[in-house]
Amino acid sequence: MVTIRVLLADDQALVRGALAALLALEHDLEVVAEVGRGDQVVEAARSSGAEVCLIDVEMPGADGIEATRSVRSALPEVRVLIVTTFGRPGYLRRALEAGASGFVVKDTPASELAEAVRRVHAGLRVVDPVLAAESLAEGPNPLTERERAVLRCAREGLRVAEIASRVHLSQGTVRNYLSSAIGKVGAATSAQAAQVAEERGWL
Amino acid sequence: MVTIRVLLADDQALVRGALAALLALEHDLEVVAEVGRGDQVVEAARSSGAEVCLIDVEMPGADGIEATRSVRSALPEVRVLIVTTFGRPGYLRRALEAGASGFVVKDTPASELAEAVRRVHAGLRVVDPVLAAESLAEGPNPLTERERAVLRCAREGLRVAEIASRVHLSQGTVRNYLSSAIGKVGAATSAQAAQVAEERGWL
DNA sequence: ACCGGCGCCTGACAACTGTCATGGCCGAGC
């Protein structure tokens, strides 16, 4: 019997180990590598000969989306299955654009994970149907690059003056971008706009 | 050989299942119950006869701290081991006050989890040493109940007027509490104060 | 060459926020 070679990327060692234990219960899966940083995925995938990479979105080094892009460009025959805590529609969209074959949220039943890995390995797509619907309903990210930049700053609680100096724009311009972002996400303040944008995966 | 009966509480099914698989590798541990909500812990612990409860802090229904308190008061002989994603010093403090016997963050190595369960079962305390040091260095939560209430609202991006109506205070009073909270955490805006307080586990 | 759109900026205004000083009310401790 041919086993599927799996790489695990998650920054939480406990979760990583636990997922490894879970997958090890399946006779046709073999965890051949584990990493805790996004920027170690490609190298580990290459040296271990992984066929499927299970990647968490939230990771230090490079986030799961970037890691996916790197894997797909360096090792096109390797499939990527994103596993994430947050079912943010924007993440799904970006993950698929980056070349992921599947997207699973962490509150799907454990029993389905192995099956998802098999499907992805077989060249199929695996996407959480609820999330797919939300993603469609919500439409694409309406924010421009600049709006996202100022919102990322606003999320940290920075004030306009600080944002302006960080992104090298005038205060007035920053306020204009914030204002238009507030309008687009339907918020009342920039802090709230940053929150909404974040939870939609638009940041 | 006597096995230790373990209950698992985590809202993410995948993580829960994975932890179960991990613990099942140990001959002396047996996962006798799994729940996904904080308010189901006591009942499940009682009916399954669990001896150690492994509880995540972030959960719907009742958070891990509340769940711990409930377990300790309903079933005093049951030990609680908190497992959490976020190593927030304030969480540690509150968990111990609520009666937890141990506190482990999710990026500890998987191999240590089983050992932590055994220690807790034996009546020992298990505490992440790094976190314990941080907790001591930071001191106790300096915020009053009211300050925490307004900060919890501010964290959602609400404006003073909205916070005032939600907590049934005048706008001026809300601003006073926000101002004093801003001073205590060393922030510049209420949004930032809310963030800092949250990441310290003070909210 | 002209036009429209876009990115960046300005200036002005009303609204909101953060700070401070102050005062009334109440329960705890001497």
Add this chain to the structure above:
DNA sequence: GCTCGGCCATGACAGTTGTCAGGCGCCGGT
């Protein structure tokens, strides 16, 4: 009883935000 400390409130002030109406320069298309 008196004072002290919390809690809640008010009013006033300077500073910051959110909004709007523009202006300038730079492309890409016609």
